[in-house]
Amino acid sequence: xxxxxxxxxxxxxxxxxxxxxxxxxxxxxxxxxxxYSFFDTAVNALLIEAGLxxxxxxxxxxxxxxxxxxxxxxxxxxxxxxxGVRVSKLGTSSVRYEIGLFRNDEPAPSAxxxxxxxYVDRASNRxxxxxxxxxxxxxxxxxxxxxxxxxSCGD
Numbered sequence: 001x002x003x004x005x006x007x008x009x010x011x012x013x014x015x016x017x018x019x020x021x022x023x024x025x026x027x028x029x030x031x032x033x034x035x036y037s038f039f040d041t042a043v044n045a046l047l048i049e050a051g052l053x054x055x056x057x058x059x060x061x062x063x064x065x066x067x068x069x070x071x072x073x074x075x076x077x078x079x080x081x082x083x084g085v086r087v088s089k090l091g092t093s094s095v096r097y098e099i100g101l102f103r104n105d106e107p108a109p110s111a112x113x114x115x116x117x118x119y120v121d122r123a124s125n126r127x128x129x130x131x132x133x134x135x136x137x138x139x140x141x142x143x144x145x146x147x148x149x150x151x152s153c154g155d
Contacts, residue, residue, distance in 0.1 A: 006100055007107055011084025013046055013086075014083065015046060016081070016082050017042065017081045018081075019075065019078060023077055024077045032071065035111050036067060038081055038101055039067070039097075039113055043099070052131070060122065060128055061119065062120075064116065066115060067114065067115035067116070070112050072108070075103045079103050080103075080104050084100040086143050090135070090139065090142060092130070093119045096114055096116045097115055097117070098114045099113055099115075101113075
């Protein structure tokens with residue numbers, strides 16, 4: 001992530017998420033841990049909707065190995081969150097997603113963060129190349145162009 005906040009047009013895809021009453025904390029805003037759930041929901045929903053992730057059966061799965069969040073402005077129930085997603089790095093077996101959380105129709109994000117998925121073979125839990133179909137989809141989310149193709153497991 002950069003020092004300056006990104007705008008909505010910096011992201012390749014969006015997922016709308018509705019806040020819940022229970023997301024608010026004693027300070028009347030969404031608690032910090034919920035932001036990580038928004039990140040996870042946005043990325044995995046995009047993969048599921050693209051037909052690339054079957055949470056019960058996919059032979060290769062992405063495990064989160066690193067994550068961070070920078071909080072810029074509060075979000076509170078009953079706000080809608082538009083989670084912008086883009087890929088900033090695509091390796092052989094790992095992908096770094098950058099996510100911007102936008103409150104309602106605001107042009108500037110309320111939070112920005114990233115997380116890294118490392119793909120593993122479900123059966124062995126060992127690192128494997130990102131499946132070809134998943135890689136092709138992730139390339140459409142890339143910032144600045146497509147990454148090199150790699151062999152895949154589980155296709």
